[in-house]
Amino acid sequence: MATRIDGKAFAASLREKVAEGVATFVAKAGRKPGLAVVLVGEDPASQVYVRNKHKMTVAAGMESFEHRLPADTSQEALLALVDQLNADPAVDGILVQLPLPKGLDENAVIQAIDPDKDVDGFTTASAGRLATGLPGFVACTPLGCLMLLKDQLGDLSGKNAVVIGRSNIVGKPMAQLLLQESCTVTIAHSRTVDLPAVVRGADIVVAAVGRPEMVKGDWIKPGATVIDVGINRVPAAEEGKTKLVGDVDFAGAEATAGAITPVPGGVGPMTIACLLYNTLEAANRREGLA
Numbered sequence: 001m002a003t004r005i006d007g008k009a010f011a012a013s014l015r016e017k018v019a020e021g022v023a024t025f026v027a028k029a030g031r032k033p034g035l036a037v038v039l040v041g042e043d044p045a046s047q048v049y050v051r052n053k054h055k056m057t058v059a060a061g062m063e064s065f066e067h068r069l070p071a072d073t074s075q076e077a078l079l080a081l082v083d084q085l086n087a088d089p090a091v092d093g094i095l096v097q098l099p100l101p102k103g104l105d106e107n108a109v110i111q112a113i114d115p116d117k118d119v120d121g122f123t124t125a126s127a128g129r130l131a132t133g134l135p136g137f138v139a140c141t142p143l144g145c146l147m148l149l150k151d152q153l154g155d156l157s158g159k160n161a162v163v164i165g166r167s168n169i170v171g172k173p174m175a176q177l178l179l180q181e182s183c184t185v186t187i188a189h190s191r192t193v194d195l196p197a198v199v200r201g202a203d204i205v206v207a208a209v210g211r212p213e214m215v216k217g218d219w220i221k222p223g224a225t226v227i228d229v230g231i232n233r234v235p236a237a238e239e240g241k242t243k244l245v246g247d248v249d250f251a252g253a254e255a256t257a258g259a260i261t262p263v264p265g266g267v268g269p270m271t272i273a274c275l276l277y278n279t280l281e282a283a284n285r286r287e288g289l290a
């Protein structure tokens with residue numbers, strides 16, 4: 001039976017370490033690191049995530065600047081706010097909560113963020129820095145996955161890693177991070193031929209496809225480490241109720257894997273902890289303290 005990787009506990013201890021780093025920063029810089037979060041519209045899940053970001057930012061000793069805008073905000077107004085935050089010396093990190101309401105150009109808004117404040121790691125500048133090994137910010141979810149993997153396995157070099165999913169936000173940066181760790185990396189996607197066979201060759205599986213329980217237990221190589229990025233809400237057995245499942249059939253994979261992240265309580269909590277980690281890093285760099 002696989003070890004369950006406790007992302008919730010790991011994230012809590014990372015947030016504590018960030019809080020210690022924040023105290024050191026405040027002592028040296030004479031100010032708090034600042035994180036600005038922009039939420040447009042009333043998407044219920046986004047509201048919960050933004051509320052949690054605010055609470056955890058404050059708990060880590062940082063300044064939280066929350067900007068809530070109505071769903072009918074224009075592209076121009078949103079870009080003007082991003083410009084204002086880029087210029088604000090109290091703001092070290094900027095995050096625009098995704099998804100944006102229909103009608104807004106997500107890519108244009110993200111690219112408007114100053115790469116030195118891009119604590120979400122979503123700008124093309126950040127992606128380019130990661131791909132070429134330059135210092136920059138790595139998107140929080142893949143960064144969290146890497147931290148969990150290194151904590152579990154130590155040195156990753158020479159491991160066969162399969163990343164299922166090729167999104168700019170998770171799949172591609174995850175593959176870059178694993179390559180940097182000297183893994184042999186395969187990026188699998190919807191056109192991959194014989195996905196089960198590809199996954200069976202992997203020592204490390206990162207599933208980020210957004211399809212509930214798509215990766216089956218008998219695809220997993222015995223002893224492999226499985227990182228499940230999926231957060232899918234599906235109907236529960238009880239009438240009218242729902243539950244969260246990942247992209248991996250947890251019960252099936254748990255029997256064969258060496259270690260596996262659960263959903264919830266695996267990768268998800270790492271996302272906000274890594275956001276705080278990146279914000280502290282941004283503040284240190286801006287003050288020449290990194």
Ligand SMILES: Nc1nc2c(c(=O)[nH]1)N[C@@H](CN(C=O)c1ccc(C(=O)N[C@@H](CCC(=O)O)C(=O)O)cc1)CN2
Pocket residue numbers: 049095096097098099120140141231244263264265266267268269270271272
């Ligand atoms: N600008 C961004 N937008 C979005 C990001 C992001 O990193 N940057 N990621 C997601 C949402 N997200 C943070 O914003 C996020 C998602 C999930 C979790 C989490 O802790 N999930 C829990 C389950 C929560 C639940 O019960 O519903 C878990 O997996 O254990 C935290 C943050 C999209 N938008």
